[in-house]
Structures are given as structure tokens and as C-alpha cells.
Amino acid sequence: MKTAVITGVLGQDGAYLAKLLLDKGYKVYGAHRRSATLANWRLRRLGIENDVNMVALELLEYSNIHRVIDKIKPDELYNLAAQSFVGVSFEQPLYTADVGGMAVTRILEALRLLSPETKFYQASTSEMFGQIQEPVQSESTPFHPRSPYGVAKLYAHWITVNYREAYGMHTSSGILFNHESPLRGRDFVTRKITSCFAEIAHGSEQVLEVGNVDAERDWGFAGDYVNGMWAMLQQESGDDYVLATGVKASVRHFIEIAGAAVGFTLEWSGTGPDTIGRDAKTGRTLVRVNPAFFRPAEVDVLIGDATKARTVLGWRNTVDASALAEMMVKADYDAIARGELLQ
Ligand code: NDP
Ligand code: GDP
Numbered sequence: 001m002k003t004a005v006i007t008g009v010l011g012q013d014g015a016y017l018a019k020l021l022l023d024k025g026y027k028v029y030g031a032h033r034r035s036a037t038l039a040n041w042r043l044r045r046l047g048i049e050n051d052v053n054m055v056a057l058e059l060l061e062y063s064n065i066h067r068v069i070d071k072i073k074p075d076e077l078y079n080l081a082a083q084s085f086v087g088v089s090f091e092q093p094l095y096t097a098d099v100g101g102m103a104v105t106r107i108l109e110a111l112r113l114l115s116p117e118t119k120f121y122q123a124s125t126s127e128m129f130g131q132i133q134e135p136v137q138s139e140s141t142p143f144h145p146r147s148p149y150g151v152a153k154l155y156a157h158w159i160t161v162n163y164r165e166a167y168g169m170h171t172s173s174g175i176l177f178n179h180e181s182p183l184r185g186r187d188f189v190t191r192k193i194t195s196c197f198a199e200i201a202h203g204s205e206q207v208l209e210v211g212n213v214d215a216e217r218d219w220g221f222a223g224d225y226v227n228g229m230w231a232m233l234q235q236e237s238g239d240d241y242v243l244a245t246g247v248k249a250s251v252r253h254f255i256e257i258a259g260a261a262v263g264f265t266l267e268w269s270g271t272g273p274d275t276i277g278r279d280a281k282t283g284r285t286l287v288r289v290n291p292a293f294f295r296p297a298e299v300d301v302l303i304g305d306a307t308k309a310r311t312v313l314g315w316r317n318t319v320d321a322s323a324l325a326e327m328m329v330k331a332d333y334d335a336i337a338r339g340e341l342l343q
Contacts, residue, residue: 244304
């Protein structure tokens, strides 16, 4: 039986990856930062909360990482933990750098000293491309991050490459474009939209307040992306891979599709901060732009080229942005119908 440690197991990707590895017969250690109450709702949602061996692991604390790696010496370690929200990274740049950047060196050092055969996956991100240097971004596109989050992740990416080159360790950097699901955190724009529209469809009086509706992203389904993470660690040696759908969609488009799935026909008026989205049938205001959600530096558009992952890993994405919006709003709508509080 193979063993794997997943840091950030309580997050979106951690839950899907834990399920995938359990289905493949792995012994899964789910590393999470200690808190008074274990927020394991995503693991519960996937029915695996009793199958993951939970391990308290604080990535700011080297001694903690050292002890956990020394004890488990896993076959594979997937580092998914991070302060992963770009917006918050402008408010908490040092913390974001520590957990998203420096912590990766802590893990790699512990692996180098204690378990150099462990295969390592680093959760890198399309945010490293930021102000894009090529219209479609691949593994060879130069980086230009636009947030403390992107900068921290860029350090983490290069230290992952460096441990591969310097010590011959099996380290891989998955440069993943945005991937979403019903388990996505509610701060992120996709889930913010779908959870809010589901609540409105069930009678809530609220208005969806968003920032830049013209931002464009390459949105895929998280369930597809964890297959790619696993596949990277099954190769002869570590490498860098982009995972993306290759198709972009705007926040505005995502709003329209999610709205339509619960019976609203979005009609837009105004521009920039004066943009309003109304339901064409009732005239009710459903969406308002609030400049508080604008970012000090924005990433306008991202589109990824996943040719390498398709060719080398045989990776495929199965859900486009429209299907994703429909899946997510339906999941939120059904959860409320069952009497659940959205998380
Ligand atoms: P989430 O924010 O859902 O999960 C991240 C997890 O990291 C959370 O469970 C969080 O714990 C944990 N964490 C935060 N700080 C610490 C710490 N100091 N010590 C230990 N654990 C910590 O992110 P996703 O699942 O969406 O993403 C997984 C990874 O992939 C992240 O690194 C993200 O930056 C990266 N990524 C994600 C993309 C996406 O579109 N989803 C795109 C590209 C990269 P807690 O639950 O306690 O907050
Ligand atoms: P990111 O790509 O990792 O930053 O993922 P997000 O889901 O946080 O943001 C995606 C894009 O949506 C960014 O360009 C944001 O500026 C834009 N956006 C517009 N309105 C909002 C909002 O209300 N919340 C968030 N999180 N993003 C928003």
C-alpha cells in the first residue's frame, strides 16, 4: 500500500485528491493546521472523513514538518496548503509569503534530509503569469505575478525546480489554472456567485456584490485537476506541467449562466463601478459592482495551454465553464433545499 501526505487536506483540492488516492488504495495522511474545531465538511461531503488519517501540521513550524515527515516518510507528498485567496494576499502579504512560499522550502529541506525518495507535488498557479507575456500561457511562458499571492507562489515554484535540479529529487510543479467545484470556498468569485444566486432563488432578498466583471479566467473542474496532480507523480522524474481547459470565460458570463440555471435572465446596464445586472423578467436588481472588490493590481485574463499534460500524462478536462456554473449553482440550490447551511 502506497502512502501519501496531503497538506491542505481540508481545502477544495485536498478533499478531491484524498478521495482519488483512497479510491486507488493509498493510505492517506491528511495534514491540516490545528484549530479548535476541525472544519472537515468537504471530506464529509465526499464521504471520506473516517478514511483519512488526520495529522496536525502547521507549515510555519519547521519542527512540526520535520517530525511528521520523519514519522511517515510517505511515498508521495502533495503540498496543497496555502493562503490561497489573491484578494487577502494584499492585506496579509507576509503571512501569504510564509505559508505559500517559505513553507515549501521547509518541506523540501525536511524531505531532503529525512526522506529524499518521497515524490513531491507543489500546487503552483496560473497567477504566476499575472500580467500575461503571451496570449496563451504554457510551461515556457515568462512569469509576471500581480499579487503577493502570485509572487509567493513563484518562489515556491522555483524552489521546487531547484531541489529537482540540485539534488535530483522527484519534485513536480503543477501550474494549475483556476479550478472550481461545489466545494470551492465562498470567497472565490465562482462560488460567491453560485451560492448567492441559489440563496436568492430560495427567497433571499440579497444582491450579489462583485468587483471586476470583465476579468476572464480559464475555469475548469477541480475533480479533473487532481487526476493531473497524481499523474505527475507517477512519471519517471519530476517536471512542470500546465493544467487548463484552453478556453476563457468572463466573470460576467459565469454570472449569466449561473443565473439562467436558477431561472434569472441577466440584463446589464452601466459600465465599470456603475454596472448593474437585473433580471429581465422582473426588473429586480440581482448584481451590483462594489469597488471594494477591485484589486490593487488585477490579472485581466488567463488562458492555459495544457498540451504537455495531455501528451505526456494523458490528462483530460471534462467540464467547461458553462457546465461548471450550472453544476455549482445546482449543488448550492439543492443543498439549501435539503435544509443545509451553505459552507
Ligand atoms: P483552499 O484554500 O481551499 O485550501 C488550502 C488549504 O491550506 C486550507 O485547507 C487551509 O487551511 C490550508 N492552510 C492555510 N494555511 C495553512 C498553514 N499555515 N498550515 C497548514 N495548512 C494551511 O485551496 P484549494 O484547495 O483551492 O487549492 C489548493 C492549492 O492549489 C492551494 O495552494 C492553491 O493556492 C493552489 N491553487 C489553486 C487553484 C484553484 O483554482 N483552486 C489554482 C492554482 C493553484 P484552513 O482550512 O484551515 O484555512
Ligand atoms: P483568482 O483568479 O485566484 O483571483 O480567483 P478569484 O475567484 O478570487 O477571482 C477571479 C477573478 O474574478 C479576478 O479577476 C477577480 O478580480 C474577479 N472578481 C470580480 N468580482 C469578484 C469578487 O467579488 N470576488 C472575487 N474573489 N473575485 C472577483
